Structure formats: C-alpha cells, structure tokens
Amino acid sequence: MTNAFVINGGKPLKGEITPQGAKNEALQVISAVLLTDQQVTISNIPDIKDVNKLIELLGDMGVIVEKTAADTYSFTAKDIDQDFFQSETFKSKGGGLRGSIMIVGPLLARFGKASIPKPGGDKIGRRRLDTHFLGFEKLGAQFNYNPADGFFNVDASNLKGTYILLDEASVTGTANIVMAAVLAKGITTIYNAACEPYLQQLCKMLNRMGAKISGIGSNLLTIEGVTSLGGTEHRLLPDMIEIGSFIGLAAMTGSEITIKDVKYAELGMIPDVFKRLGIKLELRGDDIYIPAQAHYEIETFIDGSIMTIADAPWPGFTPDLLSIVLVVAIQAKGSVLIHQKMFESRLFFVDKLLDMGAQIILCDPHRATVIGLDKQVQLRGISMTSPDIRAGVSLLIAALSAQGKSTIYNIEQIERGYQHIDDRLKALGADITRI
Missing domain, CATH: 3.65.10.10 (Enolpyruvate transferase domain)
Incomplete structure (x- = not known):
C-alpha cells in the first residue's frame, strides 16, 4: 500500500x-567528503530520501558517519572499502539513486579508480550522463562498460589537467568534473561550466579544503590541481x-x-x-x-x-x-x-x-x-x-x-x-x- x-x-x-537545506547542493557536497581522509562537517542537511540514501551509501563504503544534530552530520572518509563497489549491495543501492553518479569524480581523484552501476531516477525524459564521462575521459580516465553486470568501470590512475569545453552546462556534470580535477596534476579549465549557486557553494567548500579553484560564479572555471585536501565545515544554502x-x-x-x-x-x-x-x-x-x-x-x-x-x-x-x-x-x-x-x-x-x-x-x-x-x-x-x-x-x-x-x-x-x-x-x- x-x-x-x-x-x-x-x-x-x-x-x-x-x-x-538545498537538496541539489547536498548531493554534491556530501559526495565531496570522499576527497579527503579528514573530517568534514555539513549542516542544514534536509531529511529526505535521496539525501539519506546517499549518506547510507557512504556508510556502507566505510565512511565514518556521525549525526551530531537534527540537520548536521560529520563524515570521515579515512578507510574506503574498494571491494564494496563490485558488490550486489552497491549495485542495488547505487543504481536506485540518481545522486550516486556524484561519487565517481571524488573516487577517481583520490583512488584512481571507480565503478558505478547504470543510474536510475526521475521520469522527466532522458538525463544524459555523457557530460560526466566525456569530462573524466578528457582528464585521462579509461572507461569500460560491462553489459554482463551493468557496471561502468573507470581507471584513472593518472589524471592530468586539461582544457574541457562541456557539451552542455550540466550542474552535476560540472560538479563531478570539478571534484575529479581538484586532485589531478596540472591545470584544468572548464568552459561552459554550470554556475548555479549550488556549484559555487561546492567550489567554495573545496577551496576551504585546500583546492585552488578560480572563476567561481562564472562559466569558466580554472582548477589548479593539488596533492591532497583537508577537512572543513560547510552549511547548505x-x-x-x-x-x-x-x-x-x-x-x-x-x-x-x-x-x-x-x-x-x-x-x-x-x-x-x-x-x-x-x-x-x-x-x-x-x-x-x-x-x-x-x-x-x-x-x-x-x-x-x-x-x-x-x-x-x-x-x-x-x-x-x-x-x-x-x-x-x-x-x-x-x-x-x-x-x-x-x-x-x-x-x-x-x-x-x-x-x-x-x-x-x-x-x-x-x-x-x-x-x-x-x-x-x-x-x-x-x-x-x-x-x-x-x-x-x-x-x-x-x-x-x-x-x-x-x-x-x-x-x-x-x-x-x-x-x-x-x-x-x-x-x-x-x-x-x-x-
């Protein structure tokens, strides 16, 4: 019933x-906690299914998640279980959640590899994910889709900064590529980048963690890769x-x-x-x-x-x-x-x-x-x-x-x-x- x-x-x-708190911002900034082994605290998190599922998914991966207030969580992504990404649990949980695509950029950047099940979600027509994958490929990631198990496997042990002109100003696509680029070697330039407030919030948060992103709020982002990021506190719009x-x-x-x-x-x-x-x-x-x-x-x-x-x-x-x-x-x-x-x-x-x-x-x-x-x-x-x-x-x-x-x-x-x-x-x- x-x-x-x-x-x-x-x-x-x-x-x-x-x-x-903003749902679309939540899905991005919560995924960004995977970029560091330090503690990240996020407040004004909305208590809704899409966000709660993503938080649960991070817990399953090995992130230490603590709820410190009704709308506040701290995340420490020290030890991530790499085998989890090939599991049936990940396939069913990751596949049923649109936001799960957002973990790919941070995982690529920090661990050099990722795999995700083909995502699902809203019935509002096709929402293409090409933008995300084309961006990762330009940064040097190698893709293969395995039709047998329905997983995309990505190898990114050597991400290098580059010039990327996005085919569409996708908000999640821009966010994902930004998260992959912050730890890539060299300078990445993203043109036709989405510039929604959510994305500006993500970039400001990454900068507080030690990233070097300029052009925030415009459609031309320049990202100078760094070797590692630290913890921070962030409040959602x-x-x-x-x-x-x-x-x-x-x-x-x-x-x-x-x-x-x-x-x-x-x-x-x-x-x-x-x-x-x-x-x-x-x-x-x-x-x-x-x-x-x-x-x-x-x-x-x-x-x-x-x-x-x-x-x-x-x-x-x-x-x-x-x-x-x-x-x-x-x-x-x-x-x-x-x-x-x-x-x-x-x-x-x-x-x-x-x-x-x-x-x-x-x-x-x-x-x-x-x-x-x-x-x-x-x-x-x-x-x-x-x-x-x-x-x-x-x-x-x-x-x-x-x-x-x-x-x-x-x-x-x-x-x-x-x-x-x-x-x-x-x-x-x-x-x-x-x-």
Missing part, C-alpha cells in the same frame, strides 16, 4: 515557514525550489506567509519571475513576506505581447520551478506561455490540472499556454498521481487552493525532494492528512 495525501483545500493559510514553491503557494491560496532565512542574494531571478505573475512580495531582513492577495495580474511585455516564461541554465530561470509557475498562473489574471526547454515530458501533468478546471492549452511537449481564471472559478478537488518531484508539489499547491477533497498518490516522489512537507504545511493551517 503506497502512501497518499488527502487534502481539503480552498482555505487561506497563514504563518511562517523555513525552507529546508536554503532550497531555492522550496522558496519558489512557497511563494507560489501563498499566491494561489491567497495566504499571508513569511518565508524565513532565504539567502535572498542567491535566489537570482526567482523573485522577479513571480513578480511578473503579479505576486507581491517584500524582503524583510532575509525573510520574504507575501501578503494575502485576492488577485494577481500577469504582466505583458512592453509591446503588449503575451508574457513568456522559459527555463534556462543559471542565471536563467530554473526548470525545477516551471511546474510551480504554471500552476500559480492558473489563478492569475491574464495569460502566460510556459516554455520548458530543458527537459521533455515535464509538462505532462497538466491533464490533472485540466480535470480540476484549469484553462491550459498544451501546445506540444515543451509549451503550454495558461489562461488565468483570476479566481473567478475555484479549482475542484480530484484524485491524482504524482509523476515527478516538482509536478507533485505543483499538484499539492493546486489541491490546497481547490474546493473540496483531493487525494494525491505516489507521494514518495514528493518526499524525495521535500522534507516533512505535510507537517510544515499543517503548521500554516493546511488540512492535509497522510493515509
């Missing part, structure tokens, strides 16, 4: 909510996807909500995109305050043409929030074209929104036009299943704004990315039960 959320919607919420989700939730449900400790300077254009939808928000200290709004009106472009919101690599608008923007636009005044450029099939959850009464035209797998209802018509509650993490939360927001009862199945998908989401929403006054 899978878990589900039952939501009685249509009520405004009120109060304060604190975003969890708040999760910008959660922050965006909560802004959308407040607008859609007409709620007065304060989002605490958002690290506003690291949010890029996220607040501006929600402002374009007509959502009022103000910065109070490092909190975002959203007043209760009966209406919000989508801006048009200066020439009067319809607003388009599209995703792009950072500092463009993150693809992870497009689903949220789409849902929030349902109750706006005006129309907007949502253009999902970076992943196919991420818009396929709109059928559920149509069942709830939304006015959306799905133009093709990448584009949807939302015709705002301006809160003249309330959505109606339905039963539905969540296809991926972000769509799941978008449907949750729709359900909280809808009249009547909604049931969302497959909430494991939501919980891969959002910790204790039902309890945190209840604290705002939401009527949500887990069954």
Whole structure:
C-alpha cells in the first residue's frame, strides 16, 4: 500500500515557514567528503530520501558517519572499502539513486579508480550522463562498460589537467568534473561550466579544503590541481525550489506567509519571475513576506505581447520551478506561455490540472499556454498521481487552493525532494492528512 495525501483545500493559510537545506547542493557536497581522509562537517542537511540514501551509501563504503544534530552530520572518509563497489549491495543501492553518479569524480581523484552501476531516477525524459564521462575521459580516465553486470568501470590512475569545453552546462556534470580535477596534476579549465549557486557553494567548500579553484560564479572555471585536501565545515544554502514553491503557494491560496532565512542574494531571478505573475512580495531582513492577495495580474511585455516564461541554465530561470509557475498562473489574471526547454515530458501533468478546471492549452511537449481564471472559478478537488518531484508539489499547491477533497498518490516522489512537507504545511493551517 503506497502512501497518499488527502487534502481539503480552498482555505487561506497563514504563518511562517523555513525552507529546508538545498537538496541539489547536498548531493554534491556530501559526495565531496570522499576527497579527503579528514573530517568534514555539513549542516542544514534536509531529511529526505535521496539525501539519506546517499549518506547510507557512504556508510556502507566505510565512511565514518556521525549525526551530531537534527540537520548536521560529520563524515570521515579515512578507510574506503574498494571491494564494496563490485558488490550486489552497491549495485542495488547505487543504481536506485540518481545522486550516486556524484561519487565517481571524488573516487577517481583520490583512488584512481571507480565503478558505478547504470543510474536510475526521475521520469522527466532522458538525463544524459555523457557530460560526466566525456569530462573524466578528457582528464585521462579509461572507461569500460560491462553489459554482463551493468557496471561502468573507470581507471584513472593518472589524471592530468586539461582544457574541457562541456557539451552542455550540466550542474552535476560540472560538479563531478570539478571534484575529479581538484586532485589531478596540472591545470584544468572548464568552459561552459554550470554556475548555479549550488556549484559555487561546492567550489567554495573545496577551496576551504585546500583546492585552488578560480572563476567561481562564472562559466569558466580554472582548477589548479593539488596533492591532497583537508577537512572543513560547510552549511547548505536554503532550497531555492522550496522558496519558489512557497511563494507560489501563498499566491494561489491567497495566504499571508513569511518565508524565513532565504539567502535572498542567491535566489537570482526567482523573485522577479513571480513578480511578473503579479505576486507581491517584500524582503524583510532575509525573510520574504507575501501578503494575502485576492488577485494577481500577469504582466505583458512592453509591446503588449503575451508574457513568456522559459527555463534556462543559471542565471536563467530554473526548470525545477516551471511546474510551480504554471500552476500559480492558473489563478492569475491574464495569460502566460510556459516554455520548458530543458527537459521533455515535464509538462505532462497538466491533464490533472485540466480535470480540476484549469484553462491550459498544451501546445506540444515543451509549451503550454495558461489562461488565468483570476479566481473567478475555484479549482475542484480530484484524485491524482504524482509523476515527478516538482509536478507533485505543483499538484499539492493546486489541491490546497481547490474546493473540496483531493487525494494525491505516489507521494514518495514528493518526499524525495521535500522534507516533512505535510507537517510544515499543517503548521500554516493546511488540512492535509497522510493515509
């Protein structure tokens, strides 16, 4: 029996909510502990499945893991069991976790070899891993894929710095190559590098451990290899996807909500995109305050043409929030074209929104036009299943704004990315039960 959320919607919420630590940053910086035999302490770690699985995987490899507070762990990767990587346990645990790819770079750099099972994960179209492997090969790693046991085996006993032009600005690809390059001989230059705040955080952490990375925050990283790294302490940024989700939730449900400790300077254009939808928000200290709004009106472009919101690599608008923007636009005044450029099939959850009464035209797998209802018509509650993490939360927001009862199945998908989401929403006054 899978878990589900039952939501009685249509009520405004009120109060304060604190975003969890950033999931995507967590997967990178936790993998980076493998680069040193010294202790690394990381705080503000979200309590979610994807992250907990990675921490468990490190423990299985021989990393000494200590939980020192609810959101804080220390890791000491002194003795790593090299045989573990050929085991069935690693195959089943590593294969079921997208983030497991992130351990390859550090293992190559420190031990000169690694093997990983073919990874799995989200259903949002193909997520290619070529970028990671091409980067490792340019640094001098030799690959062979064994179809018999489904493992990629990599030999990297002699990594050398080089010039790498990435075929796409992949965040995890850049992170993995950076972690491999910090201990390679000589200088590595990565052009078309991803420059998300998560990646900047990883680079700053590596520099505190003794790495020499310059160009942080730009798409041209220069890494001067060092012989070893030491320990450090690191605190994760708040999760910008959660922050965006909560802004959308407040607008859609007409709620007065304060989002605490958002690290506003690291949010890029996220607040501006929600402002374009007509959502009022103000910065109070490092909190975002959203007043209760009966209406919000989508801006048009200066020439009067319809607003388009599209995703792009950072500092463009993150693809992870497009689903949220789409849902929030349902109750706006005006129309907007949502253009999902970076992943196919991420818009396929709109059928559920149509069942709830939304006015959306799905133009093709990448584009949807939302015709705002301006809160003249309330959505109606339905039963539905969540296809991926972000769509799941978008449907949750729709359900909280809808009249009547909604049931969302497959909430494991939501919980891969959002910790204790039902309890945190209840604290705002939401009527949500887990069954």
